[in-house]
Each structure stands twice: as C-alpha cells, then as structure tokens.
Amino acid sequence: MFTTRNGTPVEPRNFNRSFERYCEKAGVPRIRVHDTRRTCASLLAALDVHPRVAMRILRHSQISVTMNVYTQVPAPETRRALNRLNQSLGEPLS
Template sequence: MKVACLSAPDLCVRALEDRRRTEARLRLAAGGAWAGTGLVLTTRLGDALDPRNFHRAFKTRAAKAGVPVMPVHATRHTCASLLVALDVHPRVAMAILRHSKIAVTMDIYSQVSSATTREALKRLGEAFG
C-alpha cells in the first residue's frame, strides 16, 4: 500500500511506507494476538508503546545515527530552528509544526535569527556607520 500525503516530504512518506510493511509482517506473526490500535508506532503485538520504551529506542537510534541525544519534544524546536535557517515562511512552518495559532510559531521564530534577519541587521548597522 502506498502512502499518499501532499504535505509530507518524500522522506517521511517512505518512512511511513516502510512502517506499514513492517506492521503487516508483525500483524501476520502475531495472528490473533494483534491489538490493532491503529497507531503508527506500536509494539510487536500492535499495542501502544510505553513512553519509556519509546525514549530508550529514540536514544539508541540517535546514538546509531551519530546525532546528539535530546528530549523527544526538543526535536520540534530543532525542526523549527531548521525551518528558520532555511527561510521557510512562518505560515508554512506553522502547518509543518501543526500549530493552531501563528503566534505560537512566531514566538519560536522570534527566538532564532535567520540569515535574512542577520543580513538586515548587518545592513542596518552599515547604514548607521
């Protein structure tokens, strides 16, 4: 089954497709014991993940990938910072981060200096000598 989502990057779509294939194998192996919660990330029996187990797996994968281990929620702030660095429009970032109000996104954006902001401040400084 192919996952189609217009707003997700190809990398995310491929990861979800891989997850669906893995889930199909797990469901087959579990037989009648499969819980079928409908969640994206589950145990081998289809039950919800225990947060401690999820965090342990998250740390293992981060170490394997050679990236710093951080709290899971901090990855949202990292995503926001990367979007700012890429000069993504705040409304687009709002949609990606699933914020319900632009003020939340702008609070994050106001804490990070993008290349455009740095250039504007540099030009302002040059104007005043």
C-alpha cells in the same frame, strides 16, 4: 502518537529509549524528543520557510506559538537578515 506493528500505542519510555539509541547511532547529541520540534522550527526559520508553513508542519493552531515558543533564529542568520535589510536601504553592515 506512535504505534507498534500491531497498531497498539507505543509505551513512551520505550519510544524514548529507541530515540536515544537512534541518536547514539547517528552520533548526534541526545536531546529530548520534544526538542526535535524546536529544532525543526528553528531550521525551517533558518531556511526562510514562511512562518505559516512552519506552523502547519508543526501542527500548531496559532502562529504565535510557532514563532514565540518554538523558533530560535541563530545569530548568523540574524546578521545575514540585517545585512539584506541594510543593502535594501543602501549601506551594507561591516
């Protein structure tokens, strides 16, 4: 929950408008506020942050929600992980 300077709740539509303005100023694509959670989870996974730590950051009560619903590992990260696994087994992928 976000509050105003006076401590009252921010109207969701006002928050969304402000969020869109910040995205525009930053020159980043507009996404839904909720999608920032998915972005955060995916970035944490790409940085090899332990899933339990990501779960705590995102305030989920179950790790399955963090990993199955919110986290997407990009293809290059998957390739690097497979290369590391292959190297540990003896043969790097080409």
